[in-house]
Structure formats: structure tokens, C-alpha cells
Amino acid sequence: MTARLLVLAACLLVGCVDATHDEQVQALGGETPGVPRGPLHRPGQPCLTCHGGLGPASHQFSVAGTVYAVRSQSAPAVGAQVQIEDINGSFYTATTNAAGNFYVPIDTWQPTFPTQMQVSLGSLSQQMATHAGRNGSCAGCHTSPQGPTSPGSVYVALSASDLPEGGL
């Protein structure tokens, strides 16, 4: 009887494993040496892979991503305002941190997709040309380099010459 219960428990456990999700998490690789887990880690990665509710991260986000200062460059846009609007007209504004990361805790605001976004920093501003249909991870689509299936990373300035003197 005990053995049968153990087998049943094992089956239930295995049945809960999402192999595809596990592969997606594994594909992200390890942490960057010297950068602890937290708000500054893993810039440019699809945050909701781990923070989307399937784990392994404990903090769940509804929308999250990384904003860069200049298109196709790696310097983060620090202190940028990310304004997200959902189809019902609900707004949320997040601010990027020192890594360019921003995140919206799911218990703070949860949009009804589709959403549209705008990032701004000082006098610079970029409006997303299309909309997000259902994915709260910016990097789910915005991967680098730009190509047939990616518009490239999220940025606030098209070129370095757009930046104010002395940078951001």
C-alpha cells in the first residue's frame, strides 16, 4: 500500500514538470559572475521565463524588461520611464534601474493584453511601433541583434548623436 502511494506521488510529481519551461530556463544559462540575483541581474533576458509564475523565481512579474540607451549598444538607459498602457486604458509607469531593468510585480498591476509601450528619458522618447499581444517579457521579442524575427533591443536613442552632451 505504501509502495503504491509512493508511486502515485512520484507520478503526480512528474506530471507537474513542464519540460519545455525547464528547457527555456536552462537556456538562459547561469548568473553573471559578480552580479547577485536581484533587480540588477540578467539584463536583456526574457524576465518572465523565470518570473512568470512557473518559477523558479519567487517574485512574479506581469511585465518586465531592459531598456538600453542607444539602439544596438549595450549601455543601459538608467532612470528611463517605461509607460505601459493596456487595451482597457489602464496605465502603469515603471522606472529602469542601474542595469536598465524594470519590472512590474504582478500583485501591483496586471494588464489586459494587448499592450503598447513608450520609453522616455529626459527629452528622448520612443514609442513601440506595434503592440504586445500576450507576452510580458520585452526580450521575448526584443532580442539582439535585430533580424527577421526581432526588432532588436529596446532603446531610447536611435544613435549616440541623439544623446545630450555628456551622455545620459
Place this chain on the structure above:
Amino acid sequence: MNRRWFFAGAVMAGSMVNAASCSSVPSNATIGIDAPPDSVTEFGPVGDYLDHRCGTLDCHGSSTRNLQIWGCEGMRLASTDIPECSRALGGKATTPEEYEATYRSLVGLEPTVMSEVVSGHGQDPDLLTFVRKARGLEAHKGGVLITPGDPQDVCITSWLAGQTNVTACTPNAISYPQFPVPDASTE
């Protein structure tokens, strides 16, 4: 031993029959089904609407989906193109090849059902899974997108009926998804 030779002979004979029958079918053979219009004039506006409404990179603008939508607002066909319609930003408009790729993906989902719908002049669009999903009659991760009779629905159903209502398909006319005007009090 006799039984073994009998089976070997039967397998060989079967293989020869198969080879003969396969080689007699031309590689470009098609079956006769009714299909909706595929010209850029008639399908183009439908393709543009689908690209705008359903073809974002996180939805059907993905080669991993059964329904794959190609166009300048999402997934591009040529390796040198980017998801951008504006030439000023390095992009370019949806190409005829992309319209064709979307058309083939859409019509190829349920070709025999599509044939039935088209031969019935689009009277029963709900027979098609993609219409049922868009109308919310079947589970759809993207939610309910169209209501029977609204411009988006007319865009699709008029095409299925063989007479594309171009006005209904124009993104500027239907402005979907329509985000409300920003209101400072809601921020």
C-alpha cells in the same frame, strides 16, 4: 522456409507496386479544392489586417505556430528584412512573398474545411477553427478578437466569400487594437 520466402516475395511485390504508384504521381500534383482569392489585391488587405492584429512576434508572428503570419509588423521572410514597415527606420512594406506565405499557412490549416466554406460562398465561416478562435467560440490564448459583423469580422468573412471588403480590412479604419486616449487621472 517456404513461409519465409512467401513473406519476402510479398514485401518485394508490395514495394514494387508502391514505387510504381508513387512515381506515377507528378511532384507538383494538386488536389482540387476551392480556395479564397490569393491575389495581392484581394488577399493583401486581409494579410495586412492579420499582420497588424494577430501577427505580433509574441503571437502568430512566429514560425513555431500552426498559423504563421508574415509581414512588416512582425515576422519577416527574408533574412535581411526586419520587423519594421517604415523605410526611414530601415524597414520595408510587406512583400508579395510574405502575403503568399501567410495565405498558404492560413488556407493550409484546414484545406478541406476551407474548401467547404468557400464553396458555400462564406456562409458558414464558423466551420473554420481560426474563425472560431478569433470569435471566442473556441479556446484562444489571444482572447476574443472579433465580433460577428464588426469590421474585422467582415474583413475575414468577405474574403472567404470571395469579395474582399477592403475598407473593413484597413487598419486605419478599424484602428484595432484601439487604445483609449491617455488620461492623466488614470496614471
